[in-house]
Amino acid sequence: MDRGYRTIFWGVFFATFHINLGPLPILPQFVGWIIVAVGIGKIQQEYSSATFRKAGIFAPIIVVLALFSGVYSLYQGTAAVGSTYMFFSPILFGIIEFLMEYAVLEGSVQYFESHKEEMMADEYIGKLRAYSVVFITFIILESIILTFYIEAFILIVALIGIVLRIWFMIMMSSLKKEMINNNHSDPPGIDLLV
Amino acid sequence: MKSNSNLLKIGIIMIGIVLTICIFFIYYFHLDEPVFLKHYYDISVSDSGGSWQAEPIAIRYITNITDNRKLVGIFFKEAPDLEFYISQDYPSSNTFQFINQGGILSVGEKIGRYSIRTVYANIHGNNNVNIDMESLENLQLSQAVIQFSDGNTVEVEIGKIVLYKMDQSENYLRSMVSSSSNDGSTSTTYSVKKDIILEQVTSTLMKEAGVAFHLSIGKQDFSEVKDITYNKETKLCIFGQTDNFEDVVSQFTIFDIKPLLIYRDVEGHQYSQRIYDLRDNQSSHSFLDVVKYLKARGKL
Numbered sequence: 001m002d003r004g005y006r007t008i009f010w011g012v013f014f015a016t017f018h019i020n021l022g023p024l025p026i027l028p029q030f031v032g033w034i035i036v037a038v039g040i041g042k043i044q045q046e047y048s049s050a051t052f053r054k055a056g057i058f059a060p061i062i063v064v065l066a067l068f069s070g071v072y073s074l075y076q077g078t079a080a081v082g083s084t085y086m087f088f089s090p091i092l093f094g095i096i097e098f099l100m101e102y103a104v105l106e107g108s109v110q111y112f113e114s115h116k117e118e119m120m121a122d123e124y125i126g127k128l129r130a131y132s133v134v135f136i137t138f139i140i141l142e143s144i145i146l147t148f149y150i151e152a153f154i155l156i157v158a159l160i161g162i163v164l165r166i167w168f169m170i171m172m173s174s175l176k177k178e179m180i181n182n183n184h185s186d187p188p189g190i191d192l193l194v
Numbered sequence: 195m196k197s198n199s200n201l202l203k204i205g206i207i208m209i210g211i212v213l214t215i216c217i218f219f220i221y222y223f224h225l226d227e228p229v230f231l232k233h234y235y236d237i238s239v240s241d242s243g244g245s246w247q248a249e250p251i252a253i254r255y256i257t258n259i260t261d262n263r264k265l266v267g268i269f270f271k272e273a274p275d276l277e278f279y280i281s282q283d284y285p286s287s288n289t290f291q292f293i294n295q296g297g298i299l300s301v302g303e304k305i306g307r308y309s310i311r312t313v314y315a316n317i318h319g320n321n322n323v324n325i326d327m328e329s330l331e332n333l334q335l336s337q338a339v340i341q342f343s344d345g346n347t348v349e350v351e352i353g354k355i356v357l358y359k360m361d362q363s364e365n366y367l368r369s370m371v372s373s374s375s376n377d378g379s380t381s382t383t384y385s386v387k388k389d390i391i392l393e394q395v396t397s398t399l400m401k402e403a404g405v406a407f408h409l410s411i412g413k414q415d416f417s418e419v420k421d422i423t424y425n426k427e428t429k430l431c432i433f434g435q436t437d438n439f440e441d442v443v444s445q446f447t448i449f450d451i452k453p454l455l456i457y458r459d460v461e462g463h464q465y466s467q468r469i470y471d472l473r474d475n476q477s478s479h480s481f482l483d484v485v486k487y488l489k490a491r492g493k494l
Contacts, residue, residue, distance in 0.1 A: 087220070095209060102202060128198055136205035140212045147216040148306045148481065149259055 001046045001111070002179035007039030008104065009172040015066070016165040024074075030066035037063060040104065051107035058100035065093050087146045094139045094161075101168055102132060108175055120178060127171060135164055222494070223307040223485070228257035228265075229493050230340070232443075233353035234403040236452040236468070239330050240360035245319030246327040250285055251355060253338075254312045254448055256484060259304060265313045267341035271349075273333060277322050278315045285316055306481030333357040334398075353447070354402055358454075358468075366390055366459065367430060367467050378436040380471040383429050390457045392422040392430075395469070397453035405444045407472055408435040409453065416453065424457075434471030442486045449474050 015032025018025055037059035044052050069089050105128040112121035138160050145153045231254045239248045253268065268278050302311030319327065335355040341347045367384040374380040395416040400407055409416040410433045424430055432455075451472040458464045479487075488494045 091213065095206075106198065125198060129201060132198065132201050132205060136209060139209050143209070143212050143216045147219055149304060150306075151304060 001043050002176045004039050004041075004043035004046065005172045005176035005179065007042055008036050009039075009169050009176065011035030011037075011039055012165055012169050012172065016162060016169075025070065028066075028070050030063050030070060033059065033063045033066050036100075040100075043104075043107070047107075047111050049107055049110055051103050051110055055100050055103035055107060058096055058103065061096050062093070062100060065089070065096065069093070091139060091143050091146065094135075094142060098132075098135045098139065101135075102128065105131065105171065117182070120182075124171075124175075131164075131167060131171070134160075134167075138164060220307065225256070225258050225308075225488070225493060227348055228255045228261065228340075229488060229491060230255045230338070230350045230352055232351075232403075232447045233355060234399045234405075234447065234449040234451060235353075235355045236397075236399060236450065237355055237357050238360040238452075238468075239317075239327055239357050240362070241327070242319070246330075247319060248317045248330075248357060250281070250314040250316050252284075252312055252448070253315055253352070254310060256308050256310050256488065259307055259309045261309065263346070264343040265311070265340060266343050268315050269339050270335040271337035271339065272335050275322075276317060276325060278317055279321065281314045281316060284314055303478070305479060305484050308481070308484050310479070310484070327359060330357045331359045354399060356398055358452075361466055361468075363465070365465060365467060367455075367457075370429070372470075374471075374473075376477075380434040380473075382432045382469070382471055384432070384467075386424045386426060386428050386430055389426050389460050390424050390465075391460075392419055392424060393456045393458060393464075395419050395453050395455050397451060399449070399451045400453065400472070403447060403449050403451065405436060405447050405449060407451070408437075409433070409469070409472065411455075432469055432471055434469075436472065436474065441490075442483065443490050445479070445483065446487045447474070 011032050011034070013032070014027055014035060015029050018027050018029050018032065020026065037056070040052065040055045040059050044056055072085060072089075105124060109121050109124045109128065112118075112124065138157070141153075141160070142157050144150075145157050233251075233253065235251060237249050237251055239246055253265070255265070264282070266280055268280060270276065302309040319325070333356070335357070336351060336353065338350050338352040339347055340350060366386060366388040367390075368387060370383045370385050372380075372382045392411065395409070395411060397416075400409070411419050411422075412431055414422070449472065452468040452470055453472070455467045455469055456464065457467070485494065
């Protein structure tokens with residue numbers, strides 16, 4: 001399972017810190033989410049549960065949303081700023097992303113519970129709770145700020161979004177380490193990034 | 195896990211409620227058409243290298259922040275043959291070039307769901323060869339037909355714009371000191387160069403603008419001025435004051451009113467002088483102010 005978490009880690013990394021050449025993205029955001037979807041698929045190969053299957057359903061939806069968002073921004077340019085689509089898109093994206101990440105973390109807790117690792121399960125229940133509270137608050141704030149187009153706070157919301165992504169990446173990284181340390185690592189094979 | 199699944203349910207419900215309220219607000223605050231502010235301008239028309247040109251006329255309007263259209267054309271029903279050029283920026287006064295004509299959209303001042311945008315309507319004799327400058331004297335413009343870049347046109351009552359010919363003849367009032375304050379008060383002191391009799395101060399716009407102006411000549415209200423004698427080398431002081439507007443419509447009314455001061459010399463020759471002391475300073479507005487204004491105008 002460690003390879004799955006590692007793939008998710010890099011997927012979220014590329015989805016967050018994508019490189020653009022002028023207006024043209026070299027590694028578009030949706031590619032990052034495809035990597036995340038692949039990572040979830042890898043985990044499902046090792047440990048299939050209803051919760052991870054849920055995560056596997058949300059992942060392609062995010063890929064499609066990210067792809068559409070990228071094309072729309074490229075096509076509309078600055079005219080897209082403040083448009084109705086630009087209001088709904090980040091909120092819808094945020095909700096689906098939250099549901100997917102929640103499912104990944106909840107699936108991981110269920111994995112620990114099924115392997116009688118109560119301490120790890122409790123630790124990640126706590127982490128999931130804190131992450132959910134912050135993410136839900138973030139979506140609510142984002143909705144209000146985008147509704148009233150409070151420019152001064154748009155940057156703050158964007159920064160909170162980046163902090164949440166980094167937080168999730170840290171959790172993926174530590175889950176990967178847990179899997180390796182507790183002998184839940186994948187059988188030896190070609191260890192590629194994806 | 196039970197506590198977390200409850201948290202998830204509560205979170206999703208909360209997001210749903212907030213989102214529903216936000217969508218309600220978005221539709222409630224949506225404007226079907228841009229709302230044009232009321233403008234009250236005295237606009238001078240002057241000679242310009244063998245032709246004539248008028249001061250740029252600033253037109254301000256409130257529109258949805260999502261409105262990507264540009265205002266590209268304007269004409270007035272009172273003078274349908276008068277051709278205006280729209281510029282997104284204030285045109286260069288020397289060359290009369292339209293810097294941003296047809297250029298990128300000016301997003302204006304963003305206030306919540308709205309954007310307050312300004313464009314400049316310009317008239318020049320070169321583009322109106324069949325219109326004589328004399329014919330523009332006292333031309334009053336109110337009924338505007340506005341064209342947007344998507345081809346839509348709207349008819350609006352824009353306030354009142356009065357054109358006048360710049361008087362460049364001899365004058366016996368020399369401006370000495372002029373000051374203005376952000377509390378809306380202005381003062382100008384003129385030095386009188388010849389014995390004169392101040393006949394009256396007139397303005398067609400002061401009453402119509404619906405704004406509480408105070409204009410006094412010396413210690414007298416402008417409306418009471420009648421045949422006051424000023425001797426040579428005395429000073430003529432003019433004080434202007436616009437109140438802190440209590441009603442929201444006045445707060446958004448734009449004006450640049452230049453009442454005409456008419457006087458004669460002892461030989462009976464009549465002269466005139468424009469007074470430049472009644473100009474608004476368009477302070478910035480809050481989102482709530484804009485909403486109140488739109489409600490008062492019946493647009494929400």
